[in-house]
Amino acid sequence: MQQRDREILEQAVRTLAEQAVNADELVDEATAAGGGDHPVMVHAKILRLELLKAELECELETWVTELHEVRSRRALGLGLAPTLGGGS
Numbered sequence: 001m002q003q004r005d006r007e008i009l010e011q012a013v014r015t016l017a018e019q020a021v022n023a024d025e026l027v028d029e030a031t032a033a034g035g036g037d038h039p040v041m042v043h044a045k046i047l048r049l050e051l052l053k054a055e056l057e058c059e060l061e062t063w064v065t066e067l068h069e070v071r072s073r074r075a076l077g078l079g080l081a082p083t084l085g086g087g088s
Contacts, residue, residue: 006062010062
């Protein structure tokens with residue numbers, strides 16, 4: 001994965017995490033106001049779940065990419081990638 005691609009992916013994950021926090025706050029505020037089953041509350045919960053799902057997918061994509069890099073390095077006899085360490 002190119003460094004620029006990785007930076008874009010990491011920024012996307014940070015943005016998704018921020019939006020998930022915002023959705024959490026919206027759900028908490030709606031709950032405190034007694035809007036538990038209100039359509040806005042239901043949609044806020046759905047939004048929160050979708051954002052968390054997207055964040056998880058981005059993290060998994062990064063992990064899978066790093067795993068493929070490690071396998072490629074091992075196949076070429078270059079050892080482990082520094083990000084996955086192997087030293088801990």
